[in-house]
Amino acid sequence: MLTLSSQSSTLVSKGGDKKKNQPSLVHQCTLMGKPMPPSSSASSSDDSSKSPIPPAPPPLPLRGTLQQPSEKKKKPKVIRVFRSVFRSFPIITPVCKLPVLQGISLDGQHRYVSGNRVTGTLFGYRKGRVSLSIQESSKCYPSLIVELAIQTNVLQKELGSGMVRIALECEKRPDKDKVRLLDEPLWTMFCNGKKNGYGVKRDPTDGDITVMEILRAVSMGAGVLPGNSEIEVPDGELSYIRAHFDRVVGSKDSETLYMISPEGNNGPELSIFFVRV
Template sequence: MGEPPKPRVSSASSSTGSFSPSPSPPLPPATHPVTLVHPSQKKKKNKTKVLRVFRSVFRSFPIITPVCKIPVLPGGGLPDPHRGSRVTGTLFGYRKGRVSLSIQESPRCLPSLVVELAIQTMALQKELSAGMVRIALETEKRPDKEKTRIMDEPLWTMYCNGKKAGYGVKRDATDEDLNVMELLRAVSMGAGVLPGNSEVDGPDSEMAYMRAYFERVVGSKDSETFYMLSPEGNNGPELSIFFVRV
C-alpha cells in the first residue's frame, strides 16, 4: 500500500487569502482510519470577568439594518486576540458545490461544529477576492430556546456581506467530513485542493479548502463570533462569521 494522498497547498496558502485550486491531475480518494481525538473536556479557568466585559461591549454594538443584524465593532477594529479563545476553522467544498464550515479545537481534534453554508465554493472565492467577507447566521430568539446554546441551533438564516443567501444547516460530521479533516491533520493554516475521484464524479471532483486560526468571542448566550486570524504582516482578506439570535 502506498502512502495516502497529501493535500496540495496552493501559492495562496501562506496568506490564507483564498482557496482557489491550482490545476493538477486528481487522484482516487481513499478513506483512512480516523486518528482525530475528542476535544479536551477541561474546564476553562475563571473567565467570568472577561466574559462580563464582552457581554457589556456586545450589548452596546449597533445593529446593521434592515437586511442583516451583524454586530459591528466601533471603528471597524477586531477584538484583542488575547481575550478570546483560538480555534481552527476550515472552509471546504467541491468547486460547484456548497461550502461547509468545520470548527475544531485544534487540527488534531474531531470537529465540534460542522455547518453547511448557503453559498457555493466558487461564489465564496469571488467574495474573498474582494477583500472582506462577513457571514451572519441568524436564528429567531424564542422563550423555549432559553436553555439552548446558540451553537446547538439546527438552522440559521444566512447573510453574506449583508445579502440574504439562504439557510445554514448544522449537521453531524459525515465520513467525508472526517476524511477531509484527517487529510488536513498536519495543516494548521493554508489553502489548496484535495484530490477527488474524477472517474466517478468528473473533473469537478476536486475539493477546495481554506484553513486558518479563528478567534472565538462569546458576546452573550445569543451571540458568538469567529474572526479569521491572518499571519502577522499579511494583508489578506478579512473573514468574520457571526452566530446571533435576534
C-alpha cells in the same frame, strides 16, 4: 485433478540383466497429466493448490488519528457571573464619550478583548455548497460543521474582494426550549449583507472526517484536494481554506469568529457571526 501414483525403481546393467533394488515407494504427483516434483507431504501440496494464500490488501488511508476535543474545566460560577456582568458595561473613551464595540476599533482593525483560538476550515467542491468546520485544533474532531448556503466558487470570488462578512441568524426560543447557540440546527445566512438561504448544522460524515485527516498537519493555508472522480466527474477537486479564528463570545445569543491572517499578509478578512434574534 491431482493423482498420486507409485512404482518400483529398476536398474538395468550393461549386460542387460535387470537388477532390482530394495523396493522403495516413489511418490509422483501428477497435475492434469504433467508430472510435478515430489513434495514432502501430499497433504500440504493438496492444501496449497486448493486454497492459495491471497495477496495482502493495500494499506488503507489513515483513520482514527484525530483526537477528541479536550473537556475544559468550567470556571467557578461566581467568576463566570462576575465576568458576564463586567462585560455588560460599555467601554467609554474619555474624549468622544462613545462606547467602543467589542472587536472593532476606529482605525478599522480588529482588537479582541477576549476569546479563545480555534481552527476553522471552509471546504467544498467548486459547484457544491461550502461547509464550515470548527475544531479545537487541526488534530481534533470537528466540534461543529455547518453546511452554508453558498457555492464554493461564489465564496472564492467574494474572498477575492478582500472582505467577507457571513452572518448566521436564528430565532430565539422560549427559555424552556433554549439550547446552546452553536447547537441550533438551522440558520438564515447572509453574506456581505445579502441573504443567501439557510445554513444547516449536521453531524460529520465519513467524507468530512477524511478531509480533516488529510489536513491534520495543515494549520493554515489554502489549496485543492483530489476528490472522488466517480461521484464528482466535472468538479472532482475539492477546494479548502484553513486558518486560525479568534472566537469571541458576546453573550449566550451571540458569538463571532474572526479569521487571523499571518503577520504582514494582506490576505482576505473573514468574519463569521452567530446571532440569535
